[in-house]
Amino acid sequence: MKKNNLKFFIPESESTLEAILISSGISAGFPSPADDFKQDRISLDRELIKNKEATFFARVNGQSMVDAGLDDNDLLVIDRSLEPGNNKIAVCLIDGEFTVKRLKVEKSRVWLQPENPSYKPIEVNEESQLIIWGIVTNVIKKV
């Protein structure tokens, strides 16, 4: 028999913690007219975290990505399950340090592009060890 490669479906793993209590109990009074319209309260966790097993947070340290809206001390939401690709903002490990930059892929060359004119792009060459740690999906900032 021919062996197939298994395709798998990823179930939704939403937590139900944010749900509000629907039941208005058994009472003799008129039932709440809003009962049929109740919905889950907006949850930022659900909005910002698409894959909670692969999601991590990091703090921005410095100005290298200000033009992309990443300011010093901002909070980054990182999803490690996303495919890296050209123009994506990624947290990378280069030469033993964490850095957040925009990925630039041109043919066989890879650059880590800062978003601040006073910073130089970093070319990834054969000697430098690059690990793409995760893709930045959201920036959270205090106002």
Next chain:
Amino acid sequence: MFALIDCNNFYVSCERVFNPKLIDKPVVVLSNNDGCIISRCDEVKRLGIPMGAPVFKYRSVLDDHGVEVLSSNYPLYADMSHRIMSILKRFVIDIELYSIDEAFLSFHGFENYDIYSYALQIRQTIFRWTGIPTSIGIAPTKALSKIANKLARRYAIETKDVYIINSELKRIKSLKHSSVNDIWGIGRRLSKRLEDKACYSAYDFTVLPKAWIRSNFSVVESRLQQELIGESVLKLDFRKNKKSIATTRTFEKPLKELKHIKERAATFVVACAEKLRKQGSVCNIMIIILRSNFFRKNLKQHSAIKIVSLPYSTNSSLVLNSQAMHAIDQIFINGIEYKKAGIIVSGLSQINNCQLNMFDQEDPRHHNLMNAIDNINFKYTDKVKFGNQDLKIKWKMQQNFLSPQYTTRLEDIINVI
């Protein structure tokens, strides 16, 4: 088919995900209170530093090789473990969480699929999503999957960390490549006894006469033999609740005074009782352990274990506490410097199906009192304590080399430039 998935050097791997400086360096992680080495990277294993080695004994070796030494960061490891187990549940339905870094999977119903490449896919997903490397052993029985796992790890380059025993030839070859020590559940003492009988490899163990095993060992070993022959007798264990609960600690400084020992024991009892109530269990056995520091050979040594059979099944901190204090009075010896104490509760049953006792019953008010205490302590973190607890002394764990709680405290998340 069963699979055993094991995280490679789990605690060290967790630390390396968040601290890139550790990636190319030898690293060890220490037990609670920084006493023993409980996780080692491969480089350290090659230096011949054994699992559980007391750190002071290997101080100079560690220093000579520039080994990074870290305290255990359980909030981090628990979170990473939880992530990995959740990922596994996306791939297989039947899964037994065996320990913080191991799980058995059942591939029942996957017979027409290429399990090997599916396992590679599981491994790759876990690595991508969490950064933790794993190895997977697949075989027709649980005991064989453990063997396959060890081989996957030992010959990582050839196996790509996944090894499958799916033929009689492979089964025999695998067992011949494994020592009796590698067999699941065969401890050092047992393997010594087997080696005395010229039984060295796991294969030798499978060809010993069944009757001989049954008369010289227990039913556990004869089941293991069946499993290694390829007959599956052990199923996945889905029991959520634990069979026993233990809280044991090594003290930061040795304790000589009875009241200090009692304070520690009371705190451990309260921790155990809380865990019992959390899983809705009661216990009928409590074990109290006291031990001096074995490594201080010049001091008077004492090690005592007292097993208390309780008059009725309980999870009341009050009942357990008074029993433990009584036991400590009996075993404590004046003049000994105690280094370690522990409480284990065992003989657990669910609160609603425990056996009633003819004469002794628990005061029913305890149940409500414990509920109230648990609620307060949950809300205000450990405000209600017992009279013999605390003594206004700061008991803190020795964690001199603790890494940040990267995934469970917002102040501790990684920084990126």
